[in-house]
Amino acid sequence: MTDFSALPTLEAGHALTTLALTEQVLSILQEQHGYDASQIKTDTVSLEHWGKDWTKHFAPAPSAIVFPKSTKQVQALVKLANEYNIVITPSGGRTGLSAGAVASNGEIVVSLDKMNKIVQFYPADRLVEVEAGVITAQLQQFAEAQDLYYPVDFASAGSSQIGGNIGTNAGGIKVIRYGMTRQWVMGLTVVTGKGDILKLNRGMIKNATGYDLRQLFIGAEGTLGIVTEAQMKLNRPPQDLTVMVLGMDEFDHVMQVLAAFQAQIDLTAFEFFDEVAVDKLMATGHVQEPFEARTKYYVLLEFEAPYEPIMDKAMAIFEDCMDNGWIVDGVMSQSMAQAMDLWKLREYISETISVFTPYKNDISVLISHVPNFIHDIETIVNAKYPDFEICWFGHIGDGNLHLNILKPENLSKDEFFGQCQTVNNSIFEVVQKYGGSISAEHGVGMTKKPYLHYSRSETEIDYLREIKKVLDPNGIMNRGKIFDL
Numbered sequence: 364m365t366d367f368s369a370l371p372t373l374e375a376g377h378a379l380t381t382l383a384l385t386e387q388v389l390s391i392l393q394e395q396h397g398y399d400a401s402q403i404k405t406d407t408v409s410l411e412h413w414g415k416d417w418t419k420h421f422a423p424a425p426s427a428i429v430f431p432k433s434t435k436q437v438q439a440l441v442k443l444a445n446e447y448n449i450v451i452t453p454s455g456g457r458t459g460l461s462a463g464a465v466a467s468n469g470e471i472v473v474s475l476d477k478m479n480k481i482v483q484f485y486p487a488d489r490l491v492e493v494e495a496g497v498i499t500a501q502l503q504q505f506a507e508a509q510d511l512y513y514p515v516d517f518a519s520a521g522s523s524q525i526g527g528n529i530g531t532n533a534g535g536i537k538v539i540r541y542g543m544t545r546q547w548v549m550g551l552t553v554v555t556g557k558g559d560i561l562k563l564n565r566g567m568i569k570n571a572t573g574y575d576l577r578q579l580f581i582g583a584e585g586t587l588g589i590v591t592e593a594q595m596k597l598n599r600p601p602q603d604l605t606v607m608v609l610g611m612d613e614f615d616h617v618m619q620v621l622a623a624f625q626a627q628i629d630l631t632a633f634e635f636f637d638e639v640a641v642d643k644l645m646a647t648g649h650v651q652e653p654f655e656a657r658t659k660y661y662v663l664l665e666f667e668a669p670y671e672p673i674m675d676k677a678m679a680i681f682e683d684c685m686d687n688g689w690i691v692d693g694v695m696s697q698s699m700a701q702a703m704d705l706w707k708l709r710e711y712i713s714e715t716i717s718v719f720t721p722y723k724n725d726i727s728v729l730i731s732h733v734p735n736f737i738h739d740i741e742t743i744v745n746a747k748y749p750d751f752e753i754c755w756f757g758h759i760g761d762g763n764l765h766l767n768i769l770k771p772e773n774l775s776k777d778e779f780f781g782q783c784q785t786v787n788n789s790i791f792e793v794v795q796k797y798g799g800s801i802s803a804e805h806g807v808g809m810t811k812k813p814y815l816h817y818s819r820s821e822t823e824i825d826y827l828r829e830i831k832k833v834l835d836p837n838g839i840m841n842r843g844k845i846f847d848l
């Protein structure tokens with residue numbers, strides 16, 4: 364049995380009540396629903412570890428962490444949470460950057476760590492059924508072993524979980540070709556906030572039987588229920604991927620190069636980063652400088668080149684771009700190992716700059732708007748952040764930009780985040796002007812909640828609230844994320 368004396372003592376009366384209720388819920392889980400001691404943690408180190416994601420804004424303060432082993436065990440917990448009015452925070456790999464998986468208010472965290480099995484493979488359907496705690500890389504490796512491919516990929520694939528990817532509709536570096544996680548989810552098993560188990564769409568390609576509730580749970584950040592299993596579609600593996608890294612001195616040229624390549628080649632990636640990113644990467648000593656001289660902007664693009672004519676075409680486009688003066692320098696991979704080395708230039712950025720406690724923006728607009736949008740954002744950033752170092756990078760081929768403001772050493776975290784938040788409104792006004800999104804792929808969580816109205820109308824948010832009431836009438840699912848009740 365769990366030693367409840369290990370529960371932290373909190374000062375507020377309300378929090379004490381939560382802890383007492385949590386204690387009762389944990390006892391019932393053990394006595395009536397088959398939870399053993401290894402499935403419940405209340406020690407300080409665990410509360411700290413499972414109570415937060417990669418966001419640096421909030422201090423974790425959950426009341427317990429539970430590790431169900433089945434959908435039935437998840438259901439038992441959700442029903443008890445309704446009965447005892449305890450808020451539940453679902454937790455995947457906790458690699459999120461918007462505080463969607465942070466439990467800072469006495470919540471019970473439900474970790475899917477022990478639900479990490481590949482359940483069944485349907486070769487004729489190119490479909491695999493997995494538990495929600497399966498790590499992204501585990502699914503990618505499983506697909507590879509079947510000579511197939513799971514294409515949603517990003518730097519945190521080694522620790523993010525499929526359930527979390529579904530909760531945030533994760534994107535990443537291959538969206539330009541393969542879309543977001545949503546595109547690969549063919550079926551879901553969920554426990555709704557009410558405590559019902561639903562099996563949604565059951566993997567089918569064709570199913571015209573009314574509302575597709577599966578879609579509601581994708582990107583819901585665990586506010587409607589908990590995804591416990593998913594049927595994920597797999598694809599044929601890409602052939603002979605080739606990577607080019609190109610240097611440019613003007614942002615407009617980045618977009619011209621994108622248009623030139625896309626007119627003739629199906630790109631699997633078109634990523635962008637700036638000089639500041641390269642500067643920080645080089646300081647780590649883990650990545651090689653792509654060219655002799657630095658350029659202001661860099662693009663990493665990737666395409667399949669199984670046949671000579673495709674490579675010839677790519678080279679011809681490259682030469683045209685050089686002749687037009689858009690590209691200053693370029694390098695192309697000659698092997699898979701070289702391609703992987705070049706990818707480090709893009710994949711290592713987020714982790715590399717994390718030591719500067721960056722303030723993150725993850726914004727998107729239509730590709731057609733990107734040049735004007737960037738120009739407007741740059742004007743604001745230069746005027747409002749004259750003393751801050753700024754790192755620009757992102758998935759520019761799909762209109763998604765990561766704008767990271769780096770914290771100067773002499774500013775405290777609170778002071779710095781405070782200053783950034785005042786500039787946010789100006790940035791998001793520009794996002795709104797172009798009909799863009801205040802969170803392209805990281806989710807809303809708590810960090811972007813105050814700005815949701817820049818991307819969603821009040822009427823639309825009211826509809827979201829009504830939907831939540833149907834699936835989670837007592838508001839126990841990840842309360843405080845996306846919008847307030």
Ligand SMILES: O=C(O)CC[C@@H](O)C(=O)O
Nearest residue numbers: 518713723757765766767
């Ligand atoms: O750290 C960031 O701002 C972005 C993280 C991730 O979405 C990426 O594209 O590398």
Ligand SMILES: [Zn+2]
Nearest residue numbers: 535758765804
């Ligand atoms: Zn990204």
